[in-house]
Amino acid sequence: MTPTITQYSPITLSSSMHRAARYTTTLLLFVISLALPLTSSAAPASKLLPFWEPHNETNQTTIDHSLWQNVLGKRLIDDHKSGVNRFDYAKMDSNDKSELTRYIGELEALDPRKYSRTEQKAYWINLYNALTVNLIVKNYPVKTITDLGKGFFSFGPWDDAITTIQGQSLTLNNIEHGILRPIYNDNRIHYAVNCASFGCPNLSGTAFTADNTEFLLNNAAQYYVNHQRGVRFENNQLVVSSIYHWYKVDFGTTDAALLQHLIAYSKPALAQRLAMYTGDIDNEYNWSLNQP
Numbered sequence: 001m002t003p004t005i006t007q008y009s010p011i012t013l014s015s016s017m018h019r020a021a022r023y024t025t026t027l028l029l030f031v032i033s034l035a036l037p038l039t040s041s042a043a044p045a046s047k048l049l050p051f052w053e054p055h056n057e058t059n060q061t062t063i064d065h066s067l068w069q070n071v072l073g074k075r076l077i078d079d080h081k082s083g084v085n086r087f088d089y090a091k092m093d094s095n096d097k098s099e100l101t102r103y104i105g106e107l108e109a110l111d112p113r114k115y116s117r118t119e120q121k122a123y124w125i126n127l128y129n130a131l132t133v134n135l136i137v138k139n140y141p142v143k144t145i146t147d148l149g150k151g152f153f154s155f156g157p158w159d160d161a162i163t164t165i166q167g168q169s170l171t172l173n174n175i176e177h178g179i180l181r182p183i184y185n186d187n188r189i190h191y192a193v194n195c196a197s198f199g200c201p202n203l204s205g206t207a208f209t210a211d212n213t214e215f216l217l218n219n220a221a222q223y224y225v226n227h228q229r230g231v232r233f234e235n236n237q238l239v240v241s242s243i244y245h246w247y248k249v250d251f252g253t254t255d256a257a258l259l260q261h262l263i264a265y266s267k268p269a270l271a272q273r274l275a276m277y278t279g280d281i282d283n284e285y286n287w288s289l290n291q292p
Helices: 015-039 066-075 094-109 117-139 172-184 187-191 213-225 255-265 268-276
Strands: 161-165 168-171 231-234 237-241 281-284
Touching: 066 094, 066 117, 094 117, 094 161, 117 161, 117 172, 117 213, 168 172, 172 187, 187 213, 213 255, 231 268, 255 268
Parallel strands: 237 281
Antiparallel strands: 161 168, 231 237
């Protein structure tokens, strides 16, 4: 059906109307400029929060993550045919919510600086993921995590204060970009922290510990790279997750370095195709909630 086009007579604007129009245009451009960084290639830089740098390698004490494991064991669907782990937020009952709240409370009561680096790494990854799940549960039903956030122009909740540890107020971005990335310089962190979305690497069905972190990180990297949402070809065009675009600095800054990273975790057939690829690299991301 062809839309009807209504013809209007020309309108002569007064000088005051011209000024109002210019003001409206300027305001609109300002609003757009505020929103653009939230959806562009810009991403938070890795910048250390010095308060969290101390560690104690003589402390061999382990942190108990069994409550988090209980929640994952009951509500995470890690065998979905799509290959994307789903979290059943709708089925979280009062006992599940209590366990999750208790777990987060236990971690908040600790001083992670008193533990070894490996213990800290598992601590921060698990805390990040538990806080994200808890955030969705509290706001459920929600279609996407990007709908959350306290600011008028917020694209998601990552800059909202979400926890307090040792008197320090922290956001999810603080944990990822102020602690995990700068302290460990490990690009596999991106395969571990979960943003409750289809496009994200899977939420691990196994809680991270000092003993299993290396194994889980390698497994997560291999699985994501070899899944279509991580790396795929469309009509001979390479399409990768936007994670590799947003955080290109963590994967070597150049397309060639990124390809080498992907090859290192690829199965033989994909590795061979990536090694021969010389074209541009597109990227995309699915922000839909990772629910069943």
